[in-house]
Amino acid sequence: MQLAVNIVVLSAIYALIACGYVLIYRVSRVLNLAHGELMMLGAYLLVATASSFGGNPVLAIAAAVVLSLVVGGLVYVLLMRKMTGEMALAAVLATVALGVLLRGVMVLIWSAQQRYPGQDLGLPNMALALPGGARISIFAALLVLATALSYAGLFAFLRFGDWGIRMRAAGQNPLLAAQRGINLHAIYALAWGLSTLTGSIAGMLIALDSGLTNTMVIIGLKAFPAALVGGLDSLLGALVGALVIATAEVFSIQYIDPLLSDVVPFLVLIAMLIVRPWGLFGTREELDRV
Amino acid sequence: MSDRMPRASGYFRTDYAQEIALIKTRLERVNLVVFLALLIAFPFFASAFYLDLATQVFLAAIGSLSLMLLTGFAGQVSLGHAGLLAAGAFTAGILSKEFGASIFVALPCAAAIGALLGIVFGLPSLRLRGLYLAVSTLALHFVVVYLGGEYETKRGFSTGITIDAPVVAGLRLYGGKVWYFILLAFAAMSLLICANLLRSRSGRAWRAIRAHETVASALGIDVAAYKLLAFIISSAMAALAGALFAYYRGFVSVEAFSLFLSIQYVAMIIIGGMGSLLGALLGAAFVTLLPYLIEAVMQRLPNAQAYADVLFAVNYAAFGLVMIGFLIVEPQGLSGIWRRVQNYFLLWPFKQKAIAGGRK
Numbered sequence: 001m002q003l004a005v006n007i008v009v010l011s012a013i014y015a016l017i018a019c020g021y022v023l024i025y026r027v028s029r030v031l032n033l034a035h036g037e038l039m040m041l042g043a044y045l046l047v048a049t050a051s052s053f054g055g056n057p058v059l060a061i062a063a064a065v066v067l068s069l070v071v072g073g074l075v076y077v078l079l080m081r082k083m084t085g086e087m088a089l090a091a092v093l094a095t096v097a098l099g100v101l102l103r104g105v106m107v108l109i110w111s112a113q114q115r116y117p118g119q120d121l122g123l124p125n126m127a128l129a130l131p132g133g134a135r136i137s138i139f140a141a142l143l144v145l146a147t148a149l150s151y152a153g154l155f156a157f158l159r160f161g162d163w164g165i166r167m168r169a170a171g172q173n174p175l176l177a178a179q180r181g182i183n184l185h186a187i188y189a190l191a192w193g194l195s196t197l198t199g200s201i202a203g204m205l206i207a208l209d210s211g212l213t214n215t216m217v218i219i220g221l222k223a224f225p226a227a228l229v230g231g232l233d234s235l236l237g238a239l240v241g242a243l244v245i246a247t248a249e250v251f252s253i254q255y256i257d258p259l260l261s262d263v264v265p266f267l268v269l270i271a272m273l274i275v276r277p278w279g280l281f282g283t284r285e286e287l288d289r290v
Numbered sequence: 291m292s293d294r295m296p297r298a299s300g301y302f303r304t305d306y307a308q309e310i311a312l313i314k315t316r317l318e319r320v321n322l323v324v325f326l327a328l329l330i331a332f333p334f335f336a337s338a339f340y341l342d343l344a345t346q347v348f349l350a351a352i353g354s355l356s357l358m359l360l361t362g363f364a365g366q367v368s369l370g371h372a373g374l375l376a377a378g379a380f381t382a383g384i385l386s387k388e389f390g391a392s393i394f395v396a397l398p399c400a401a402a403i404g405a406l407l408g409i410v411f412g413l414p415s416l417r418l419r420g421l422y423l424a425v426s427t428l429a430l431h432f433v434v435v436y437l438g439g440e441y442e443t444k445r446g447f448s449t450g451i452t453i454d455a456p457v458v459a460g461l462r463l464y465g466g467k468v469w470y471f472i473l474l475a476f477a478a479m480s481l482l483i484c485a486n487l488l489r490s491r492s493g494r495a496w497r498a499i500r501a502h503e504t505v506a507s508a509l510g511i512d513v514a515a516y517k518l519l520a521f522i523i524s525s526a527m528a529a530l531a532g533a534l535f536a537y538y539r540g541f542v543s544v545e546a547f548s549l550f551l552s553i554q555y556v557a558m559i560i561i562g563g564m565g566s567l568l569g570a571l572l573g574a575a576f577v578t579l580l581p582y583l584i585e586a587v588m589q590r591l592p593n594a595q596a597y598a599d600v601l602f603a604v605n606y607a608a609f610g611l612v613m614i615g616f617l618i619v620e621p622q623g624l625s626g627i628w629r630r631v632q633n634y635f636l637l638w639p640f641k642q643k644a645i646a647g648g649r650k
């Protein structure tokens with residue numbers, strides 16, 4: 001039973017992070033390899049707001065969430081916008097460089113020590129007992145809830161929201177979308193903002209649950225196979241991919257070797273790339289759009 | 291390459307051999323001799339610190355040349371170069387530690403393992419392109435590093451494998467000067483191998499594949515074979531660089547081969563300038579020396595002690611900034627700047643710009 005809970009929590013983490021990869025890829029065909037760093041930045045933003053709004057956790061979290069949206073938009077406006085028209089690969093490398101830059105800046109500002117924003121905010125992390133003898137911490141439960149809400153929100157937004165429909169249009173055919181009067185730059189900035197937002201929520205909740213160090217980047221990177229296994233341009237795929245990766249990881253920790261946990265997602269990724277490179281739910285023709 | 295100005299004052303070539311000759315003019319020959327003489331004289335004047343820096347640059351140059359061959363010329367992106375270096379280093383470490391193998395066995399074995407891994411890294415390239423290929427090499431990097439770490443912990447070398455200085459013909463290869471010349475020789479050899487591969491059939495095939503795969507196969511190029519060839523050669527060279535690194539440091543540990551190292555190698559060829567061997571060398575020198583430059587600058591600042599523990603963070607940030615700067619402002623890299631400077635002096639006193647469209 002505990003195993004099932006672990007799988008659900010881990011796949012919720014991966015799914016919440018992976019939808020950031022999917023959003024950006026789907027809209028602008030850019031693979032954001034700085035997603036792990038952006039997610040960590042979101043968590044650090046919570047540390048920052050926690051010290052200014054220490055007495056009011058809700059306000060602190062809300063401020064951090066809004067800030068992360070702004071940060072994501074700024075990343076597009078200041079950096080990725082300059083890479084439009086370049087090879088897709090140059091854009092990917094720019095995100096890699098951004099990741100390295102962010103990692104340095106974050107250590108400069110917040111030092112490399114482990115932080116506990118939960119304590120700063122005065123939020124205790126209790127364990128809830130579930131039926132079947134399993135336990136789950138409050139923040140892990142919140143994470144599962146946040147993932148469910150984020151996905152529901154994103155599905156609704158992309159399906160019914162004006163901006164969501166514009167976003168899908170921009171992803172399908174940027175030229176036509178632009179000719180229909182859609183402001184591509186605004187769409188891309190919004191996609192980057194939303195992607196950073198969801199990633200940051202994941203980062204914040206993980207930080208609240210188990211503290212914040214710079215190993216969080218690795219979690220971000222491990223969520224990437226989840227996005228690709230499901231298909232880089234499919235939200236539903238990211239959800240399924242996260243489940244696959246999390247299951248494989250939890251089982252290998254349980255039954256084979258805990259050291260494997262950092263590799264298993266990538267092994268699954270390689271297997272997927274060999275068998276079905278476009279992922280479970282991805283669109284096949286994407287493959288040649290390099 | 292395309293916007294390279296002719297250096298000789300006139301076009302005197304009468305056969306194809308002259309067209310692909312490595313040294314085309316007398317000035318180039320003189321320059322080369324002077325440069326080589328400087329490189330050979332360098333260790334007799336430099337301090338141990340600068341000697342180590344130069345040696346590190348040579349090591350990085352072997353790796354960046356191999357990556358340039360793969361990415362800059364054959365167009366196959368690899369984000370897992372550190373994995374190949376790790377494989378080479380671990381092969382050398384294991385062979386010398388467990389089997390007491392000499393360096394003459396260990397280096398070829400490392401290269402062979404590298405070539406094998408090259409096939410593994412390269413196989414996805416037959417099906418995947420661009421982004422997906424980059425991702426698959428990234429994943430393989432993690433797998434190789436995991437295997438190395440697993441070996442370390444299972445065999446009880448949890449802090450890393452120490453390697454004794456190799457003995458060649460009764461002499462222990464030890465000390466800065468000896469390794470300077472060894473690595474200079476290896477770097478020069480790698481450069482020569484790359485240059486020769488690129489000016490022959492294989493180089494033309496790779497350029498064609500990079501430009502357009504379908505057209506390349508229509509021209510009769512065996513795309514799959516040449517892609518794999520690029521991966522094999524590049525990986526073997528990278529593994530060799532890893533093995534040399536292991537011997538030079540006398541120590542192998544999986545921590546040295548993080549994802550950041552892969553990023554550094556990619557940065558070398560970006561900063562140096564894609565599609566230029568000179569760029570690979572310049573990029574290797576730049577990326578290797580940048581942290582030391584930053585450290586030197588920070589020590590000049592008032593209150594230097596206070597910044598000592600944030601140094602690595604400053605390095606990271608500066609490194610990211612430089613990489614972004616080159617990607618946005620100067621995609622041609624250092625070799626592009628170098629070429630422009632050359633053209634300026636070639637054309638002087640006229641201030642004519644290169645014809646528009648020449649720059650791709």
